[in-house]
Amino acid sequence: xxxxxxxxxxxxxxxxLVQRARGGDRRAxxxxxxxxxxxxxxxxxxxxxxxxxxxxxxxxxxxxxxRALGKFETRSSLSTWLHRIAVNVSLARRRKSGPVEPLPAExxxxxxxxxxxxxxxxxxxxxxxxxxxxxxxxxxxxxxxxGYSHGEAARMLGIAEGTCKAQLHRARRxxxxxxxxxVN
Amino acid sequence: xxxxxxxxxxxxxxxxxLPQSIEPARDLWPGIESQLTALPAQDxxxxxGPGYRRALRLRWLAAAAMLSCLAVxxxxxxxxxxGAAVGHxxxxxxxxxxVPGLAPTxxxxxxxxxxxxxxxxxxxxxxxxxRLAVLPPPARAKVTASLAAIEKAKKDLEGALGQxxxxxxxxxxxxxxxxxxxxxxxxxxxxxxxxxxx
Numbered sequence: 001x002x003x004x005x006x007x008x009x010x011x012x013x014x015x016x017l018v019q020r021a022r023g024g025d026r027r028a029x030x031x032x033x034x035x036x037x038x039x040x041x042x043x044x045x046x047x048x049x050x051x052x053x054x055x056x057x058x059x060x061x062x063x064x065x066x067r068a069l070g071k072f073e074t075r076s077s078l079s080t081w082l083h084r085i086a087v088n089v090s091l092a093r094r095r096k097s098g099p100v101e102p103l104p105a106e107x108x109x110x111x112x113x114x115x116x117x118x119x120x121x122x123x124x125x126x127x128x129x130x131x132x133x134x135x136x137x138x139x140x141x142x143x144x145x146x147g148y149s150h151g152e153a154a155r156m157l158g159i160a161e162g163t164c165k166a167q168l169h170r171a172r173r174x175x176x177x178x179x180x181x182x183v184n
Numbered sequence: 185x186x187x188x189x190x191x192x193x194x195x196x197x198x199x200x201x202l203p204q205s206i207e208p209a210r211d212l213w214p215g216i217e218s219q220l221t222a223l224p225a226q227d228x229x230x231x232x233g234p235g236y237r238r239a240l241r242l243r244w245l246a247a248a249a250m251l252s253c254l255a256v257x258x259x260x261x262x263x264x265x266x267g268a269a270v271g272h273x274x275x276x277x278x279x280x281x282x283v284p285g286l287a288p289t290x291x292x293x294x295x296x297x298x299x300x301x302x303x304x305x306x307x308x309x310x311x312x313x314x315r316l317a318v319l320p321p322p323a324r325a326k327v328t329a330s331l332a333a334i335e336k337a338k339k340d341l342e343g344a345l346g347q348x349x350x351x352x353x354x355x356x357x358x359x360x361x362x363x364x365x366x367x368x369x370x371x372x373x374x375x376x377x378x379x380x381x382x
Binding site for chain 2: 116
């Protein structure tokens with residue numbers, strides 16, 4: 001209850017900052033940046049696997065967000081909106097550097113908890129995720145790490161929901177192989 | 185890929201346990217800000233989508249408090265000061281309980297710690313009580329309602345600060361509300377000092 005109230009208050013004031021930023025208040029926008037940069041950069045880093053590229057994507061994300069603030073609906077989540085922009089920016093940057101791998105069509109993912117049979121070190125798991133093919137990694141990061149549904153992740157990535165599930169299935173199989181353990 | 189820097193040796197049993205937030209190695213804001221500065225003016229003029237029209241509860245409260253103060257100031261200046269009748273109203277109606285805006289709160293000390301402020305405020309409150317006692321009922325009701333709106337805004341802001349004590353915006357709005365209250369009190373007090381009467 002208290003947490004819900006705190007969250008509501010935070011969101012209220014985030015909306016207030018968005019309104020001020022829409023009016024051209026850069027100080028308000030900087031506060032929004034400080035609040036969200038970690039999650040945006042974390043997503044960009046996992047999608048690009050390159051710290052410098054992730055920094056560029058993060059900067060572009062916030063610049064694009066500033067330009068598009070007038071289109072943002074304050075009743076929706078700013079965090080999700082920024083993530084959508086970050087995904088678009090990261091995908092665009094990646095397209096410049098190479099084609100996206102084709103996906104085996106027969107693989108389909110069902111509901112998964114993404115728990116590990118045996119705990120592993122964070123860095124080992126991050127490395128295993130980083131070594132996944134781009135499409136599988138994108139779907140995994142959005143769905144298993146950031147908690148977006150299959151549909152939301154698919155929309156962000158501009159792919160069909162079935163394709164997203166297939167990528168997740170592939171990601172799970174590859175993680176299982178690379179970590180040498182079951183991913184449930 | 186560079187992973188989170190504060191996870192040395194930590195183990196996780198689920199992908200959901202991985203940190204969602206990773207801080208970049210350097211502050212990216214200066215670069216962002218410089219690019220925002222370089223944007224054409226029309227890009228920074230944000231449009232008014234459907235969300236823009238949605239009022240924000242706490243922001244409205246602060247705005248309401250400021251508007252109330254402004255309205256009271258204008259009303260005092262235009263309607264009360266020039267020549268309203270004096271002494272034809274019962275003084276007994278101006279009790280402190282009719283002025284909810286004047287009750288000190290726990291957070292007063294945290295944000296308004298200057299003893300001079302407190303002394304001045306107390307003096308103004310006493311003067312206000314005298315002025316309220318001789319005001320016509322409609323005028324007294326307006327002043328009281330305005331101070332009540334300010335008090336409600338203070339309480340709401342203090343409540344929000346209780347949830348988020350470090351929020352600079354909330355602190356700023358709360359101080360603004362204190363200043364609004366002081367402005368109303370001062371207006372009434374100066375009217376009394378000038379001898380113009382209400």
